[in-house]
Amino acid sequence: MQADGPxxxxxxxxxxxxxxSWHPSVPPFGEMKCILCWCVSGETHCQRQECPPAACAxxxxxxxxxxxxxxxxxxxxxxxxxxxxxRAEAWSR
Numbered sequence: 001m002q003a004d005g006p007x008x009x010x011x012x013x014x015x016x017x018x019x020x021s022w023h024p025s026v027p028p029f030g031e032m033k034c035i036l037c038w039c040v041s042g043e044t045h046c047q048r049q050e051c052p053p054a055a056c057a058x059x060x061x062x063x064x065x066x067x068x069x070x071x072x073x074x075x076x077x078x079x080x081x082x083x084x085x086x087r088a089e090a091w092s093r
Contacts, residue, residue: 019040022038
């Protein structure tokens with residue numbers, strides 16, 4: 001038997017349309033912003049955001065709460081970003 005159209009997905013107590021994406025909500029933690037789920041032909045697929053490994057002892061999660069970035073110790077935020085950009089540019093040459 002064939003379906004008349006694209007099937008929806010049920011996740012928890014909610015229904016999502018085919019090709020719709022969302023961040024799942026898991027009680028008692030709430031919305032999981034680092035995980036993305038999507039509906040494909042009636043099947044729910046979820047994936048955690050992939051992050052590059054941090055190459056420092058104490059990474060910070062200032063800009064992106066899901067991925068850690070290295071920071072220069074005792075430097076103002078703008079200076080840290082400039083140092084990081086300069087290093088990235090030097091390595092790309």
